[in-house]
Amino acid sequence: xxxxxxxxxxxxxxxxxxxxxxxxxxxxxxxxxxxxxxxxxxxxxxxxxxxxxxxxxxxxxxxxxxxxxxxxxxxxxxxxxxxxxxxxxxxxxxxxxxxxxxxxxxxxxxxxxxxxxxxxxxxxxxxxxxxxxxxxxxxxxxxxxxxxxxxxxxxxxxxxxxxxxxxxxxxxxxxxxxxxxxxxxxxxxxxxxxxxxxxxxxxxxxxxxxxxxxxxxxxxxxxxxxxxxxxxxxxxxxxxxxxxxxxxxxxxxxxxxxxxxxxxxxxxxxxxxxxxxxxxxxxxxxxxxxxxxxxxxxxxxxxxxxxxxxxxxxxxxxxx
Amino acid sequence: xxxxxxxxxxxxxxxxxxxxxxxxxxxxxxxxxxxxxxxxxxxxxxxxxxxxxxxxxxxxxxxxxxxxxxxxxxxxxxxxxxxxxxxxxxxxxxxxxxxxxxxxxxxxxxxxxxxxxxxxxxxxxxxxxxxxxxxxxxxxxxxxxxxxxxxxxxxxxxxxxxxxxxxxxxxxxxxxxxxxxxxxxxxxxxxxxxxxxxxxxxxxxxxxxxxxxxxxxxxxxxxxxxxxxxxxxxxxxxxxxxxxxxxxxxxxxxxxxxxxxxxxxxxxxxxxxxxxxxxxxxxxxxxxxxxxxxxxxxxxxxxxxxxxxxxxxxxxxxxxxx
Amino acid sequence: xxxxxxxxxxxxxxxxxxxxxxxxxxxxxxxxxxxxxxxxxxxxxxxxxxxxxxxxxxxxxxxxxxxxxxxxxxxxxxxxxxxxxxxxxxxxxxxxxxxxxxxxxxxxxxxxxxxxxxxxxxxxxxxxxxxxxxxxxxxxxxxxxxxxxxxxxxxxxxxxxxxxxxxxxxxxxxxxxxxxxxxxxxxxxxxxxxxxxxxxxxxxxxxxxxxxxxxxxxxxxxxxxxxxxxxxxxxxxxxxxxxxxxxxxxxxxxxxxxxxxxxxxxxxxxxxxxxxxxxxxxxxxxxxxxxxxxxxxxxxxxxxxxx
Numbered sequence: 001x002x003x004x005x006x007x008x009x010x011x012x013x014x015x016x017x018x019x020x021x022x023x024x025x026x027x028x029x030x031x032x033x034x035x036x037x038x039x040x041x042x043x044x045x046x047x048x049x050x051x052x053x054x055x056x057x058x059x060x061x062x063x064x065x066x067x068x069x070x071x072x073x074x075x076x077x078x079x080x081x082x083x084x085x086x087x088x089x090x091x092x093x094x095x096x097x098x099x100x101x102x103x104x105x106x107x108x109x110x111x112x113x114x115x116x117x118x119x120x121x122x123x124x125x126x127x128x129x130x131x132x133x134x135x136x137x138x139x140x141x142x143x144x145x146x147x148x149x150x151x152x153x154x155x156x157x158x159x160x161x162x163x164x165x166x167x168x169x170x171x172x173x174x175x176x177x178x179x180x181x182x183x184x185x186x187x188x189x190x191x192x193x194x195x196x197x198x199x200x201x202x203x204x205x206x207x208x209x210x211x212x213x214x215x216x217x218x219x220x221x222x223x224x225x226x227x228x229x230x231x232x233x234x235x236x237x238x239x240x241x242x243x244x245x246x247x248x249x250x251x252x253x254x255x256x257x258x259x260x261x262x263x264x265x266x267x268x269x270x271x272x273x274x275x276x277x278x279x280x281x282x283x284x285x286x287x288x289x290x291x292x293x294x295x296x297x298x299x300x301x302x303x304x305x306x307x308x309x310x311x312x313x314x315x316x317x318x319x320x
Numbered sequence: 321x322x323x324x325x326x327x328x329x330x331x332x333x334x335x336x337x338x339x340x341x342x343x344x345x346x347x348x349x350x351x352x353x354x355x356x357x358x359x360x361x362x363x364x365x366x367x368x369x370x371x372x373x374x375x376x377x378x379x380x381x382x383x384x385x386x387x388x389x390x391x392x393x394x395x396x397x398x399x400x401x402x403x404x405x406x407x408x409x410x411x412x413x414x415x416x417x418x419x420x421x422x423x424x425x426x427x428x429x430x431x432x433x434x435x436x437x438x439x440x441x442x443x444x445x446x447x448x449x450x451x452x453x454x455x456x457x458x459x460x461x462x463x464x465x466x467x468x469x470x471x472x473x474x475x476x477x478x479x480x481x482x483x484x485x486x487x488x489x490x491x492x493x494x495x496x497x498x499x500x501x502x503x504x505x506x507x508x509x510x511x512x513x514x515x516x517x518x519x520x521x522x523x524x525x526x527x528x529x530x531x532x533x534x535x536x537x538x539x540x541x542x543x544x545x546x547x548x549x550x551x552x553x554x555x556x557x558x559x560x561x562x563x564x565x566x567x568x569x570x571x572x573x574x575x576x577x578x579x580x581x582x583x584x585x586x587x588x589x590x591x592x593x594x595x596x597x598x599x600x601x602x603x604x605x606x607x608x609x610x611x612x613x614x615x616x617x618x619x620x621x622x623x624x625x626x627x628x629x630x631x632x633x634x635x636x637x638x639x640x641x642x
Numbered sequence: 643x644x645x646x647x648x649x650x651x652x653x654x655x656x657x658x659x660x661x662x663x664x665x666x667x668x669x670x671x672x673x674x675x676x677x678x679x680x681x682x683x684x685x686x687x688x689x690x691x692x693x694x695x696x697x698x699x700x701x702x703x704x705x706x707x708x709x710x711x712x713x714x715x716x717x718x719x720x721x722x723x724x725x726x727x728x729x730x731x732x733x734x735x736x737x738x739x740x741x742x743x744x745x746x747x748x749x750x751x752x753x754x755x756x757x758x759x760x761x762x763x764x765x766x767x768x769x770x771x772x773x774x775x776x777x778x779x780x781x782x783x784x785x786x787x788x789x790x791x792x793x794x795x796x797x798x799x800x801x802x803x804x805x806x807x808x809x810x811x812x813x814x815x816x817x818x819x820x821x822x823x824x825x826x827x828x829x830x831x832x833x834x835x836x837x838x839x840x841x842x843x844x845x846x847x848x849x850x851x852x853x854x855x856x857x858x859x860x861x862x863x864x865x866x867x868x869x870x871x872x873x874x875x876x877x878x879x880x881x882x883x884x885x886x887x888x889x890x891x892x893x894x895x896x897x898x899x900x901x902x903x904x905x906x907x908x909x910x911x912x913x914x915x916x917x918x919x920x921x922x923x924x925x926x927x928x929x930x931x932x933x934x935x936x937x938x939x940x941x942x943x944x945x946x947x948x949x
Binding site (some may be wrong): 156157158159186188189191192213214215219221239243255257258259260262264265266268269270271274275 | 369370431476477478479506507508509510511512514515518519533536537540541559560573575577578579580581582583584591592594595606
């Protein structure tokens with residue numbers, strides 16, 4: 001039961017002309033080998049930025065100001081460019097919402113995939129090409145030999161995402177971070193991709209962080225769930241505990257607003273108001289303006305507590 | 321002649337829409353013989369995936385596109401009869417709510433003009449009463465009227481959706497085509513906007529054609545649901561009936577595939593194959609290459625919508641006795 | 643595989659005041675000190691040019707004020723009457739400083755007027771082409787293409803040879819040369835904007851077509867136009883200078899900077915540099931300032947950097 005990725009006290013801030021934006025504010029979690037972690041939140045919650053921070057993809061005016069990220073024991077926040085080059089695409093890989101963020105539209109598929117292999121492994125070009133062909137077959141693409149010679153624009157959205165997944169898994173990374181890869185895809189294609197990801201992670205032993213706003217996807221896929229709001233993890237724990245017995249009012253509110261959880265035709269349970277602008281976050285719990293259980297004490301930022309084994313919670317007035 | 325109350329609000333018969341096809345390029349069959357109707361105060365949900373033609377259908381209903389074939393009726397009268405100034409109120413009665421809250425508002429116009437321009441231009445409201453009219457509309461959709469001098473970029477996605485709804489309401493519509501109106505919104509904001517739709521329907525007696533790819537949302541707001549695949553309606557049923565007793569294999573697959581909050585660590589058994597391109601649709605039943613129950617007749621002959629239960633129509637050869 | 647800009651979304655909850663797009667533009671423009679300086683220089687040149695009849699020491703067009711004995715005096719010299727010639731005189735005895743001020747006036751007038759007129763014509767034709775499409779689009783664009791395939795100078799030369807000299811005629815020539823750039827630019831912007839949902843919404847609301855095109859479409863096509871127009875002012879000025887230098891365009895009685903440079907050309911190598919040099923410097927300053935302002939505008943109006 002080894003932890004392949006440990007994140008502790010991660011803070012990523014953006015220093016803009018308008019002020020400091022605390023996109024990620026004290027985020028910590030542990031990812032076990034072969035497990036799936038669902039990182040759930042709405043826009044502005046910092047979930048994508050957490051993924052980028054782990055991959056070292058945060059550009060000016062943002063940077064990681066504090067915290068530690070340990071991948072298989074190696075500390076990522078202290079890596080230099082060469083260190084990153086060795087790790088990215090090799091031990092840790094990312095899949096983006098738009099597959100065209102991974103694929104170069106003017107290069108053939110085989111060129112791009114072989115590049116990814118040859119950058120990290122000393123094998124012959126023929127051997128690399130074989131690996132690529134097998135990878136395409138592995139993600140369920142028919143006639144892989146022909147498809148290798150094609151260009152990205154000749155594929156549909158779902159196929160492109162599969163190729164992006166194949167590229168991510170080429171070098172058998174220990175950790176894969178998937179940032180909303182199925183949000184832009186149709187339901188039936190999403191079902192296919194989810195099935196592939198399940199199978200692939202099981203077969204390769206990779207640990208998966210699945211970033212999404214859709215709790216239902218996480219329900220089917222994840223072992224553990226972290227719920228994020230305004231840059232912080234407000235609640236985390238095993239998927240069944242979080243979805244059946246949430247402790248944080250925001251998690252409860254999110255679950256209650258899902259149409260499937262409401263009587264058809266009647267108004268949905270809704271969380272009033274909007275998420276605060278990330279630049280306007282002050283002291284105290286960021287959710288208190290929208291929380292029906294908020295009290296005076298909530299003007300102080302709640303510390304992380306552990307209400308049960310393997311659960312964390314950031315709330316002074318939880319539901320139970 | 322049946323009483324006026326039985327006349328559907330909107331009716332479409334045999335609608336076909338082809339794009340391209342000039343100068344020896346192959347035409348895209350976006351819609352292939354679509355017929356349905358919407359009654360007063362009814363919410364009809366239209367669900368389908370990319371390439372099914374639901375957006376095209378929405379635009380044909382709201383007159384933004386002309387069909388290649390077929391007839392459209394508003395309150396029993398053909399759309400062609402609704403030309404000219406005298407019929408303008410009837411034409412304005414169908415309005416559209418768009419998907420992208422960012423692209424659907426003119427970024428260089430203030431909200432008061434976005435919402436208030438059309439009613440003033442059409443004489444529904446005097447120019448000097450415009451601000452008050454806009455304020456009433458903004459309050460109705462849950463926005464603070466003091467913000468009406470702001471520009472769209474100063475609002476969040478959910479607020480922009482509301483502005484778009486206010487703009488449509490400003491011309492007194494009877495029927496709203498909501499084209500993926502909540503797709504771009506976060507779950508908690510989506511709930512707020514869906515509640516707004518439900519409330520407006522009760523307060524103003526509106527009917528909706530609610531287009532979405534999200535089965536959960538459709539289930540929640542619709543009285544009746546139409547399922548589309550590659551330009552055709554494959555199933556039509558009351559909402560509860562569709563979800564509890566889906567008939568068409570595609571509907572079954574859709575409902576099965578949707579991730580559900582109570583299905584934990586499920587093993588996804590996806591439907592195989594890609595959605596075919598509208599440029600080269602499969603012969604016979606469009607769905608047969610991916611259908612686990614397809615047989616010979618499915619490849620050869622297009623199935624027609626037949627009633628399989630009261631009010632429940634499905635286009636599948638499996639429904640017919642062999 | 644670097645993520646270009648991993649910026650977090652900054653959703654405004656309760657905006658403090660209305661931020662018109664123009665105010666935002668001004669704020670972003672001011673972020674570059676170089677551009678601000680260039681704008682200041684441009685403003686100074688414009689003010690000086692407008693005020694030329696009042697602040698110039700001498701009216702260089704009034705032949706009565708000229709004294710041919712004062713010709714080709716170096717900078718800093720004094721006339722027999724005790725008047726100081728800060729930048730020297732030319733071969734006609736004209737005070738260079740005054741000549742430059744008036745020349746600047748003409749150059750800026752010609753540049754701005756021709757750009758404004760070409761903008762109006764180009765916008766009208768480009769918008770019509772984009773909105774109505776079909777044969778109208780094809781006809782307008784083919785005319786624009788044909789025109790743009792000829793060198794601008796060639797067209798201007800032919801026109802001026804036919805029309806003769808004069809400020810009005812040069813403006814006509816410049817407008818003829820320039821309208822196609824604006825038409826093309828506004829047409830591509832309009833083609834993109836026309837597909838957007840807010841235009842569909844305007845159509846669903848049955849707004850009159852003219853209102854949609856002018857009130858909804860045009861304001862959103864302005865950013866690329868602003869950039870092109872700014873650069874084109876400089877281009878028009880330098881084109882006019884070239885034409886005057888070649889002897890066409892403006893008559894000797896209304897010299898622009900180009901003509902002044904041409905006048906002094908023959909004296910350059912005999913040591914009387916100031917007759918060409920200072921007008922040339924003024925022209926350089928004008929064009930550089932305009933280009934720097936246009937650069938900054940282009941950077942901040944780049945749609946890919948927009949939130």
